[in-house]
Amino acid sequence: MNAETDALRKRIEELEAELDKARLGRTGEGDALAYIQEMEGRFRAIADTAPVLIWLSGPDKLCYFFNKGWLGFTGRSMEQELGNGWAEGVHPDDFERCLSIYTTHFDARREFSMDYRLRRHDGQYRWIADRGVPRYTATGTFIGYVGGCMDIHDQITFAEQMEAQVEERTRQLKHSEQFLQSILNTAGNGIASYEPIRNPAGRIMDFRIVYSNEDAFGRSAEEGGSVAGKTCREVYPGIFRNGVFEKLVKCVETGRPDSYQTDVRRGGDIVWYEASIEKLEDSVTVTTRNISEELKSDLRLKDLNRQLAIQNSIFRHSEENANMGSYAWNVTTNELECSDNLYRLIGYKPREFIPSFEQFLSFLHPEDRHQAIRDGIRAYETKVIVQNTYRIITKNGEMKYFRLSGNFIREGDNHLMIGALQDVTKDVELSDALHKKNMELRRNNEELASFSYVASHDLQEPLRKIRAFSSRIMEKESQHFSESTKDHFSRIIAASIRMQKLIEALLSYSGTSGINFEFVETDLNSIADEVKSDLEELIIEKSAVVEVQPLPVLPVIPVQFHQLLQNLIGNGIKYSSPDRQPLVQVGYTIVADGEGKGDFCRISVADNGIGFDQRYENRIFDLFQRLHGRNEYEGTGIGLAICKKIAQNHHGYITAEGTPGVGSVFYVYIPTTVSEQ
Numbered sequence: 001m002n003a004e005t006d007a008l009r010k011r012i013e014e015l016e017a018e019l020d021k022a023r024l025g026r027t028g029e030g031d032a033l034a035y036i037q038e039m040e041g042r043f044r045a046i047a048d049t050a051p052v053l054i055w056l057s058g059p060d061k062l063c064y065f066f067n068k069g070w071l072g073f074t075g076r077s078m079e080q081e082l083g084n085g086w087a088e089g090v091h092p093d094d095f096e097r098c099l100s101i102y103t104t105h106f107d108a109r110r111e112f113s114m115d116y117r118l119r120r121h122d123g124q125y126r127w128i129a130d131r132g133v134p135r136y137t138a139t140g141t142f143i144g145y146v147g148g149c150m151d152i153h154d155q156i157t158f159a160e161q162m163e164a165q166v167e168e169r170t171r172q173l174k175h176s177e178q179f180l181q182s183i184l185n186t187a188g189n190g191i192a193s194y195e196p197i198r199n200p201a202g203r204i205m206d207f208r209i210v211y212s213n214e215d216a217f218g219r220s221a222e223e224g225g226s227v228a229g230k231t232c233r234e235v236y237p238g239i240f241r242n243g244v245f246e247k248l249v250k251c252v253e254t255g256r257p258d259s260y261q262t263d264v265r266r267g268g269d270i271v272w273y274e275a276s277i278e279k280l281e282d283s284v285t286v287t288t289r290n291i292s293e294e295l296k297s298d299l300r301l302k303d304l305n306r307q308l309a310i311q312n313s314i315f316r317h318s319e320e321n322a323n324m325g326s327y328a329w330n331v332t333t334n335e336l337e338c339s340d341n342l343y344r345l346i347g348y349k350p351r352e353f354i355p356s357f358e359q360f361l362s363f364l365h366p367e368d369r370h371q372a373i374r375d376g377i378r379a380y381e382t383k384v385i386v387q388n389t390y391r392i393i394t395k396n397g398e399m400k401y402f403r404l405s406g407n408f409i410r411e412g413d414n415h416l417m418i419g420a421l422q423d424v425t426k427d428v429e430l431s432d433a434l435h436k437k438n439m440e441l442r443r444n445n446e447e448l449a450s451f452s453y454v455a456s457h458d459l460q461e462p463l464r465k466i467r468a469f470s471s472r473i474m475e476k477e478s479q480h481f482s483e484s485t486k487d488h489f490s491r492i493i494a495a496s497i498r499m500q501k502l503i504e505a506l507l508s509y510s511g512t513s514g515i516n517f518e519f520v521e522t523d524l525n526s527i528a529d530e531v532k533s534d535l536e537e538l539i540i541e542k543s544a545v546v547e548v549q550p551l552p553v554l555p556v557i558p559v560q561f562h563q564l565l566q567n568l569i570g571n572g573i574k575y576s577s578p579d580r581q582p583l584v585q586v587g588y589t590i591v592a593d594g595e596g597k598g599d600f601c602r603i604s605v606a607d608n609g610i611g612f613d614q615r616y617e618n619r620i621f622d623l624f625q626r627l628h629g630r631n632e633y634e635g636t637g638i639g640l641a642i643c644k645k646i647a648q649n650h651h652g653y654i655t656a657e658g659t660p661g662v663g664s665v666f667y668v669y670i671p672t673t674v675s676e677q
């Protein structure tokens, strides 16, 4: 546009020069004036046809010409515009500035350019660019200014609009950037953008971090998280070792997204990230997500699942091994869940039918149903575990015994009965058989006891006769007998005495079956005293010493305990050594039972007699077992068997320790409390 005005202005100058030339070249005044007028006329005609606004001012600064373009634009007449009339159309805000530019440049005869708003014919102020150039005659006389104006309103407003738009856009961009930044920083995900660094051959050697938010690989701002501008080799040297660098390169080259998992050491912890790579123009965007917690809970879950699987399989196996089944009955919804083995126990395949309480009742023996319901109600009311054994009819009609236990629990609004049942058919059968055997045994024992009593008792009578008649024959007829007959007769008498003792011992043994004896809290010291006085003759005969340390009070069967002590102390004196005075010591200690069942009172009877070989410890407690010959020490071999039986009747036991030539100790273990075995 300025080029156009310039061209026009140039043309006007040419015309003016021609005008001057004409003024100088003519001699006649009239001709010159006519020529000037002609030239002026030509100039105005050209100016009028120009598509720009043109004005001319004289040396007095006042305008004396406006072309048609101007007048058409302002919609005013030449008269209105002449002089300073044009100034009325200038926007009041621009007028002072324009006047100042015009006058200062005018006075200095300098060109000027200024933009101002000029009122158009329709009243709208429009921006125009006005350029004024001083005019001179060929001889150099200043004759005023010529100005050319262009309507630049559209350009200006367009530029203004553009500027406003740019400003708005910049504002929006800034806002979006801040918004994006805050999203990126608070998203919990890390986002980074890497730009490849290539060698001259174009190969990617490294990546420059163009952008990285705080969360990329957990690097916080304080930790120097601002890694933008640095290279991956500086910040993440590990990626050149773990294959991630190759993945980044591949993504840039193929454009295909990829992902990987990586661990980063943060303080003392290892933090796991899942990263995905995507190509964006020539760069790669890496989005990372901290998956440590997920991995941990995943691992925890896996571990729990594993434990559950193990427990389930243990449970399944133990159910099968123990012939057990388990159930959970939701009383509220009447849903019944049964373990696989429960189905098997009652002859069905796992889940062969949908279980229910009613169905369960139908498996019970009709006589046991009421009891089962009563037990169920009791478990519900007391909330304690109720256990009972019921008969169950299996699928093939077989009757089995099941021990069933159940416990009520609350689970939210639901009442659940959880429990187990065990096939105890074999136990019941066994205990039935055992019970029968016990009864039989008891009967046999009783029969035997009464038999041996009767037999022994009845045997005594003929024996007494043998002894009596033999003694009488010896007294009266011995003078007629030869020495050998005498000897035979005394042997018969000795044998019958021994036989009587044997029968007495047997009677005593069969009397210790212990079935109907009563336990009484007894002071063992008084029993020991009684024993000592019973053995007085033997003690005196052998000049023996019997020392009894204070003994406890124990629940015992007094008659039997008397016999026990008498047998043991008696043996201690009987099996004494001929080399020393017999000494028998009785004492006790409380010892713990090896199985932790309770405490035992261990009564010891020690002597300094002939002792015995430890190998025969067990044998001496058997009936009729003797270690020493009848000629050395008389006896029946029943005394210790009776002791053993008495210890057992007291729910205890007896042991012995012997050293040949030194002595023996017998230990009797009796529980300190009466047990109900």
Ligand code: ADP
Binding pocket: 571, 572, 575, 607, 609, 610, 611, 612, 620, 625, 626, 627, 628, 634, 635, 636, 637, 638, 639, 640, 641, 658, 663, 664
């Ligand atoms: P006996 O009537 O023979 O004494 P016991 O049953 O009392 O029968 O004893 C069995 C055997 O144990 C005895 O024959 C003897 O050999 C041995 N015996 C018992 N007590 C002692 C003891 N205090 N010292 C050594 N041997 C003993």
